[in-house]
Amino acid sequence: MNKIFPDARSALAGILKDGMTLMAGGFGLCGIPQILIAAIRDLKVKDLTVISNNAGVDGAGLGLLLETRQIRKMISSYVGENKLFERQYLSGELELEFNPQGTLAERIRAGGAGIPAFFTKTGVGTIIADGKELREFDGATYVMERGLVADVSIIHAYKSDTEGNLVYRKTARNFSPMMATAGKVTVAEVEHLVAAGEIDPDAVHTPGIFVQRIVHTPNAAKLIEQRTTRPRIAA
């Protein structure tokens, strides 16, 4: 079973269809699968429901799929950085479902772990709980949230072996490990591809069972959204 595909387009072949649900890893522009997003743009699949913490920025990340109007609905926690998003949303072209960030992360984990629903305190008493079941446990009120799954998950990892065992780097990890578990098919773009046995088995973040397709993207530039620095103090 060879999981390695020569490029993003072939790694996505046969698994995309109009109206599908897609999960895309990343937080802001950190750890996003940008090569796979660009390939989805080129493959022109449309009416997508996309589950991703953010919606990219104008011209980068999921912003690419907004430009081409391939996204019908977003499930996110924060979309503040994207003017195009705002225009499409206000014009009614784009549907939007907000989830608190922790609820979104947990819904994805639950979906991947066979848990159809769970209770959380987050959002009780706010519009997030409207229409959802409330229940008391030990004197506190909780809201029931449902697990989420996707037809396809696309993620970015720092390193993969040929089995699909993945390692992420620093805060680029974020939502990707849960999305790998919640996609019927998970496609990973990886900066480094190594032979089986070259990753310490105690240090694997995502076991290969969750990764069906791998594409090696060694030289993709990484984008920084808020370049923030402190001054060098003269010696």
Next chain:
Amino acid sequence: MNKIFPDARSALAGILKDGMTLMAGGFGLCGIPQILIAAIRDLKVKDLTVISNNAGVDGAGLGLLLETRQIRKMISSYVGENKLFERQYLSGELELEFNPQGTLAERIRAGGAGIPAFFTKTGVGTIIADGKELREFDGATYVMERGLVADVSIIHAYKSDTEGNLVYRKTARNFSPMMATAGKVTVAEVEHLVAAGEIDPDAVHTPGIFVQRIVHTPNAAKLIEQRTTRPRIAA
């Protein structure tokens, strides 16, 4: 804030009391906090409710606390290896609550993550679901299970830094990472103690926030329950 204690007894001082709930990591005798268990025996706290996948064997692991009759109730998935357990259970001295292994692991994770209840397919239609709420999601039936927390969790780790960032080794990881999150106080016995910065931050299994007390136990012998080997083929 110094988290390092000179020995197991001092690491447990002031946090044990009769009738408390204790979580103990390990699967069989693999990855059990045996030095801490021995110290709890010596400290003579009693009427314990112990949450642990197994109950040790005669003379080792939680078997030590069965000998001294310090355990009133066990919440476990499998207790087959312990004759003393059997005698105390059949005589009515010991209460026992069986949980399917995956349900037990998930209940502990939920407790540590602020999730009071979740739904699972495991155990539906069996005595495990008796008296519990059943519910349909998308045409399948699920049973509601509750999160678990403990007054104190005791765990074993391979390595810790002075901040309590932990790394486990191979299958000795098992239940310990979830128990670390579900204990009001978590005490870790560790084979190797290193300075902060010596563990790759991408390879930390349990962040230090979950570990309140650390005791360095470098030379504890590890026990093997089922020594199984294959023959050497003559060259």
Next chain:
Amino acid sequence: MAWTRDQMAARAAKELRDGFYVNLGIGIPTLVSNFIPPSMNVHLQSENGMLGMGPFPLEGEEDADLINAGKQTITELATTSYFTSADSFGMIRGGHIDLAILGAMEVTERGDLANWMIPGKMVKGMGGAMDLVAGVKRVVAVMEHTAKGQPKLLQKCTLPLTGTAVIDLVITDLAVFSIDKVGGGGMTLIELADGVTLDEIKDKTEANFKVAQDLKSKAA
């Protein structure tokens, strides 16, 4: 001639496919790993928290930190990864394991399974069995056809259940049955051990079963 334990394991191994992630129970299911074709890439999961389980270690190379769900010392492979028990059962419950092969005390014609508890005897616990049968995509039971002369393939389990409508295939020492657990189409006899007759199976089976078309022609 009834199948030996090895023959039953070899028959179970025919359910494996290249690339499968598989969980093997204790007993005859453990023997299945001896019959994986060398050309086939099969990943064994151990529910205590490991994927890519290797063979038993050479004597003197046992590692107390490396055991399978039966608490036996094992080894790792180049493909191995370790994870928590919560993640392991997330994998199982979430339907990511392709196949589980496990032992059984009783199986019914609708796929109910009992394999963890005998009333009156000391209960050891279900371990991960209930999670495995509830979560794994395809579940194969391997067992003796009868116990002390009594059928183990029943219309209804007499022992406490491990799961309801969970078994897809039953391999006994005498025959192989498929079960349509999802569609409710009942149990079908699909293979006989060499020299075993349909009459013998009928005699030793309490469960109702159909006989597969191609088996009928062979048996005729």
Next chain:
Amino acid sequence: MAWTRDQMAARAAKELRDGFYVNLGIGIPTLVSNFIPPSMNVHLQSENGMLGMGPFPLEGEEDADLINAGKQTITELATTSYFTSADSFGMIRGGHIDLAILGAMEVTERGDLANWMIPGKMVKGMGGAMDLVAGVKRVVAVMEHTAKGQPKLLQKCTLPLTGTAVIDLVITDLAVFSIDKVGGGGMTLIELADGVTLDEIKDKTEANFKVAQDLKSKAA
């Protein structure tokens, strides 16, 4: 004299204790890290998946894989660990973070908070704010006392809520209030900025509040 942003951050820093695990929001809360006493060991959490957040990097040393929840480039420390967003919010929801300091649009006398949405304006989303206020042990709001002359400390929020009965302490540019969110004991004025009078606070606050005993004697 109203407090400056730095003075508000310095006041908020007084809520820190040695060994605390703390989450700081965007804006004035971010400045709090400049006022941590050097003798004090405080761990900053970033909810995207990091504990032990260091300062902004030197120019040229930015790492695209290392950002905080405000998407700013940051650095790591010797104590740092990384984890998934699910584990990060498990940490938050499970009550493991000692203190959160965050910005606010409106706070009520019973501790309700609105800080994520202004109807009629484009909604950016709540990010992790709802999880933080629901899960963190102690929550401090830092905000201007009024907005365009209108009180922000209210009897009832006019904006959509982030959480109900979630705020323990409010630090404005004019004063500090404690809120008994669990006991339902309402809001109490406990400090005034230098030169600010009780009358000014009464004038600029819609919420009902008591005045702390020791403040009364000082103000008298």
